[in-house]
Amino acid sequence: MRLGNVSLPVLASAVLCLGALISPAHAVPSQPWYLAAFDHVMRVLVNNEAPAVQMASGSAEQQNNVDPAYYSRVTKEAGTITLRGNVPSDGDLKVLQGVAAAIAPGASVVDRTRINPGVPNRDVWLAAMTFALRQMGKLNTGSASLRNAAITIEGVTNADDDFAVIQKKVREEAPKGLNLQVALKPHDVRPFVWLAQLQQGAVHLSGHVPSEQDKVIFGHAQVLFQNLTINSSMEVAKGEPKGWIEATKVSLEMLSLLYSGSVAISDKVVKIDGIYSSPAMVDLLKVYSKRLPEGFTLETSILEPVARAPAARAEDMSFAAHQARASYNP
Structure with missing residues (x-):
């Protein structure tokens, strides 16, 4: 038989060993306390006497003294x-x-x-x-x-x-x-940094995000990048500036104009690096940037697309993404 995760024979041995360490002055000659305690444990487990023992040990006066607003x-x-x-x-x-x-x-x-x-x-x-x-x-x-x-x-x-x-x-x-x-x-963080990277058929979201807003950002990314895999390692934190959720949504929309690249938000500074997906996206990004909330500033380092093999472009973007991670990854 076991008491929780403890074997009863082991429990018995422990109780008996503890009793052996007690001096005779602390023991009752007829039945030492540790044998009485072990006997009680056995009776409760084997005979299910717990309710009767509890009722016998508590007087009516003690039960009436229970504080209902403890x-x-x-x-x-x-x-x-x-x-x-x-x-x-x-x-x-x-x-x-x-x-x-x-x-x-x-x-x-x-x-x-x-x-x-x-x-x-x-x-x-x-x-x-x-x-x-x-x-x-x-x-x-x-x-x-x-x-x-x-x-x-x-x-x-x-x-x-x-x-x-x-x-x-x-x-x-x-x-x-x-x-x-x-x-x-969540804890407060300074600076409040968030990052999205677009490369190799996937978008990875990382950095700080306010409580309950990680699902909102993830869902917005799924809408914008429907054919890509969305990965997230965002961490809930406090300290976001006013207008952060709107700025982050606009930043993802600007990132969707790129062939590959990254966008990082550090407090109220938005930085975008990468390669445009087409020349038409240059003017479109300017339109998107005007939708950033008041107080946010935009810094860009984006290359226009050139006629070269996809493999070469991917190699260039790998280097750009590496530089972005080194500079802005929280």
């Missing part, structure tokens, strides 16, 4: 983790302080809690608060608020982390039975 909170800011609200006991507080020290080495842990034993379900509370502290370890700044079995995680991700990955991990790690609300924000 509230606990943890915050992380400027290298400090602060514990607030209710904790069931001093022992539970020490557990939280230990977890906080482990997930944020070197951080200060401040106690602003109060002891309130009226927690509706201590096991659920402890699992939720431990989960909350682990999430604080993933964030630059943030908070977690727990009210009974409902928890809200808020905060800003670290600059080097993938926003989408962090969001996914928070949801995956939540204990079962919790009502989880997640309100994370």
Whole structure:
């Protein structure tokens, strides 16, 4: 038989070995505590006595003292983790302080809690608060608020982390039975850089993109480049200038006028390199450039097409794309 991922024989051996280390002064002669504990575990697992034991161990007075609005909170800011609200006991507080020290080495842990034993379900509370502290370890700044079995995680991700990955991990790690609300924000970046490259039958999108806008940009690229493969490694971040989404759409439209090339946006500067697909596109690009939002500037380094073999043109563009990546890739 197994208890979770632990074999019961192994558990029995561990309990017995631990008991062997306890001095006689700490043991009851008739039945040491560790044998009684192991006996209880066996009876619960084999005879399913857990409900009866729980009912017997909790008095009517304790059940009446349950706080229906039990509230606990943890915050992380400027290298400090602060514990607030209710904790069931001093022992539970020490557990939280230990977890906080482990997930944020070197951080200060401040106690602003109060002891309130009226927690509706201590096991659920402890699992939720431990989960909350682990999430604080993933964030630059943030908070977690727990009210009974409902928890809200808020905060800003670290600059080097993938926003989408962090969001996914928070949801995956939540204990079962919790009502989880997640309100994370991506980190701020300066400069805010985005890049699109058109070469060898594909368009690759990379760099920074505001939250919820990556699908918009990807969809716009699919409309413009219907016969090409669209690849994306865009990373969600904050710090985009006003008018960024409109400028990015126009930049993709200008890129679609090229045989091959790239467009990069760094804050409010748009740079385009490459080769026109035909001479007619020269004047058309000037028309498109006037659609850029106010405050954005355009810099171009685009060659007009010449009569040469496709292979030679591709070789030239390979060099141009390499230069663009070296200069503008975030």
